[in-house]
Amino acid sequence: MADRRPRRQSSPSLRTDRRAVVPVVSKALEAAVVVLFVGLLTTVLFGGVVPDHRDAVADELADRTLSNAVERTETAARIPASVTRGHRTVIVDLPRSIRGHSYRIRYVQNASVDSDSNATTPALVLDHPRDAFDRQLPVSLPDSVTVSGTWDSGSDAAVRVTVEDDGTTLELLNGPDTSGVEDANE
Template identity: 40%
Template sequence: MDNRGVSPVIGKVLEAGLVVLYIGMITTTLYGGVVPEYRTAVGDEVSDRVLSKAAERIQQAVPANGTAVRGQMRVTLPRTIRGTAYEIHAENRTLTLVHSNEQVSEATHIAVPEHVGTIRGTWSSTEPAVIVVRSGETEGAGLVVELKRGQRERAP
């Protein structure tokens, strides 16, 4: 019996098996360690930029002086960070980005003039974001800055 014709076939099968094993190891290494860490690092950078840009927009919406105002400004937010929707909360001059991945969540201080009495509200990345600035409910309460979801309101 002559089995010399089988040797090249077995050799090629072994070569293909080694290539598949190599690709599988590389894929497992990348998706098991490197890629998720990279996505989290990039998500952290993006959330930092989104939060600083949102704080900047809030600061731009508030007039430097004046207490009898009413104005609105639309803010554009990315739909997702690291593939997931998020929210931005404002309370007591602090802006917080809340994300399902805690490493991507951030917080920053909003620098607004002293005549701003209250900053409150929540934005969702899945809905349009609007800043509404208006006079306070009571005399001397200062301006109220609200983060609202949805379309801009019509002027009264």
């Protein structure tokens, strides 16, 4: 038994160091996978899905905004035949922006109805910095009505109709001109 050589044992500190590395490496790998997943998900959403959805919502909002503006303008222009003088103002509710940009609505006397015919009609036109959201809708107003003004999206909007001896004037108003206006819904 004296011939036996003592067995060589590995140092306990080396064995402990190896065991301590495994949990740290596994947690680091888990964190890297989570970060990669979140980065990939964010890229997919903000690179395609979210902008497409925002464009679809803006497209719908542009349609509704112009439709509401046309409806409120036509409502304001309906004056009973018995009225010979006076005025009334109708508030028009416009969103402050469409797809993050301001826009303008204006009246056009001779807007083309469609590209196939040469027919023209009065219309309200929504001008947006992105052409994809530009719109125009025909507006039915009596021939005796004269229209002036524009609406800018950043301020309050209203339609003022003034009936005088020489005719009827419809004015698209913005900002401070609309303060103190009562809504004349029918």
